[in-house]
Amino acid sequence: MKALTTAVIGLPVSGTSTIFSILDILSSVGRDWEMLHGAPPQPKTFIPTLLSNDGLAYCDINGRKITPDASIKEMPSPDLIIVPDLHLAPGEPMPEEFGPVTQWIKLAHADGAIISSVCSGAVLLAAAGLLDDKEATTHWGFSDALSTLFPRVKVRKERILIPTGEGHRIITAGGASSWGDLMLYLINRFSGPEEARRIAKVYLLEPHLSGQLCFASLTGNRQHEDNVVRDAQVWAAEHYSDTSPVSAMASRSGLSERGFLRRFKRATGQSPSEYIQTLRVEEAKQLLETTNLSVDEIADEVGYSEPSSLRSAFRKNVGLSARDYRRRWSGLTMAG
DNA sequence: CCACTAGCCCGCCATA
DNA sequence: TTTATGGCGGGCTAGT
Numbered sequence: 001m002k003a004l005t006t007a008v009i010g011l012p013v014s015g016t017s018t019i020f021s022i023l024d025i026l027s028s029v030g031r032d033w034e035m036l037h038g039a040p041p042q043p044k045t046f047i048p049t050l051l052s053n054d055g056l057a058y059c060d061i062n063g064r065k066i067t068p069d070a071s072i073k074e075m076p077s078p079d080l081i082i083v084p085d086l087h088l089a090p091g092e093p094m095p096e097e098f099g100p101v102t103q104w105i106k107l108a109h110a111d112g113a114i115i116s117s118v119c120s121g122a123v124l125l126a127a128a129g130l131l132d133d134k135e136a137t138t139h140w141g142f143s144d145a146l147s148t149l150f151p152r153v154k155v156r157k158e159r160i161l162i163p164t165g166e167g168h169r170i171i172t173a174g175g176a177s178s179w180g181d182l183m184l185y186l187i188n189r190f191s192g193p194e195e196a197r198r199i200a201k202v203y204l205l206e207p208h209l210s211g212q213l214c215f216a217s218l219t220g221n222r223q224h225e226d227n228v229v230r231d232a233q234v235w236a237a238e239h240y241s242d243t244s245p246v247s248a249m250a251s252r253s254g255l256s257e258r259g260f261l262r263r264f265k266r267a268t269g270q271s272p273s274e275y276i277q278t279l280r281v282e283e284a285k286q287l288l289e290t291t292n293l294s295v296d297e298i299a300d301e302v303g304y305s306e307p308s309s310l311r312s313a314f315r316k317n318v319g320l321s322a323r324d325y326r327r328r329w330s331g332l333t334m335a336g
Numbered sequence: 337c338c339a340c341t342a343g344c345c346c347g348c349c350a351t352a
Numbered sequence: 353t354t355t356a357t358g359g360c361g362g363g364c365t366a367g368t
Contacts (some may be wrong), residue, residue: 244343256358262357263347273344273366309367 003045004190007078008070009124010052013084013096016060018118018179022082023048025203026091027185029191039303043191051075053100061087072104080186081105083121084179089305090145104126109169116171116186118179125148125170134164137174161185180205224267230254232264233275240279241303246272281317288326295322 030045045278052058056092057073083105088095088304106128108112109115117125119139123146127129130150136162137143147155156162160262173182188196199205224230232249239245249272250260266271281301299310314322 189351257344258346258359259357265345271345279367304367306368314367 001045002260004079005075006046006048006080006082007051007075008048008073008082008084009064009072009101009121010050010058010084010124011095011101012058012060013086013088015087015119016062016064016066018084019050019066020049021203022084022179022183025187025199028202029187029195029199033195038044043192043195048082049078051096052196053229059199072101076104077108077111081108081116081163082182083117085116085121085139086123088120088123088142090142093147094311095122096151098124098127106130112169114169114171116173116182118173118182120146122146122172122174123149124155126174130170131172134170135162136164136170137162139174140170141179143174152174176331181269190211203318209329210317225265226263228255228260229264229267232260232272233268236279241301243303245276245303250286277313278317280304281314284322285318285325286315288322298322 006026008019010019026046026048050066050068050071051072052068053072053076054066055074057065057067060066071324102124105115105124108132109128113127115128116131117138120142121331122131122136122138126136126146126149130144131150133154135154135156136146137156138146143155143272146153160178161171161173161215163185171182171185173179173185180203183203184196186199187199209219232253234250236245236249239248241250247257249264251258252262253263255263261272264270264275268275270278283302284298287293287301289294291298293301295310296307299307304310304313311322314320314325318325
């Protein structure tokens with residue numbers, strides 16, 4: 001199986017630690033597969049390369065000397081491009097060095113490449129015109145600057161990861177540890193969930209907190225045009241704790257139960273009941289994080305008459321028990 | 337942990 | 353012909 005040639009963009013304003021974390025992680029995808037599974041790698045692997053405008057060594061923002069592998073001209077058409085976070089002061093004009101790499105990204109995308117960005121790296125994608133009239137995310141401190149510079153971009157700063165465009169070939173990541181979320185998303189998408197879980201363990205990435213959303217975004221959470229389904233989703237956001245919300249959604253929609261199910265699944269990728277369960281578990285996560293309510297009380301709150309129902313649904317969706325989830329979360333906040 | 341049931345999913349075919 | 357929908361029935365599983 002063909003490995004994905006992957007270009008990571010290095011500019012003097014790029015975040016060096018992000019770049020090297022990404023290079024390390026992608027290099028190790030599939031590496032121990034044969035040892036672990038006793039068979040040659042089934043999933044796709046990545047061949048990451050650090051590219052700069054001219055391929056010559058440069059000094060990053062902290063004065064550290066970085067030596068790229070090649071220039072962008074030497075790799076006109078990679079399978080995947082990753083633009084890491086850029087240290088830009090909001091409101092500053094775009095540096096001149098963005099010109100060539102922006103043009104290169106534009107051509108590569110037209111050629112079929114998948115383009116992704118971390119945090120403020122989204123400006124390069126926006127400058128290339130890839131984000132016009134599309135949803136995108138960036139670092140929360142940078143979202144105003146992005147929408148000012150590029151008014152056509154629909155900035156969703158609350159989102160961690162947004163795949164968009166034809167074939168989801170444009171992916172923007174924003175927020176605190178979003179490069180990790182981007183890694184897990186890409187590995188999950190191209191190498192499968194098994195390998196994504198392994199990498200998450202090895203590199204101590206946290207797929208259960210923010211990363212959970214990026215796994216969900218593969219199937220759920222996608223944008224769609226079906227207003228009937230959207231209405232149902234809006235209604236469900238308020239009424240997920242009702243008893244048998246699915247048949248209520250169906251009858252409210254005016255469609256037959258059969259038709260509603262089909263429409264819903266096509267639009268969201270999830271069945272209505274899976275969607276309801278996701279809402280219930282998400283709300284339970286919120287309550288575990290922000291309140292001292294017992295798991296039993298939370299179960300009742302989100303619509304389960306038996307606490308055991310929440311426990312099993314939680315474990316299935318999150319991969320942890322509710323109790324462990326709360327403990328892990330409080331541990332993280334204590335640590336800062 | 338297990339058994340029961342309502343609620344839900346989906347293949348299939350007819351319809352428009 | 354292709355595409356979206358509704359009805360039926362059997363089977364599954366989330367929830368009790």
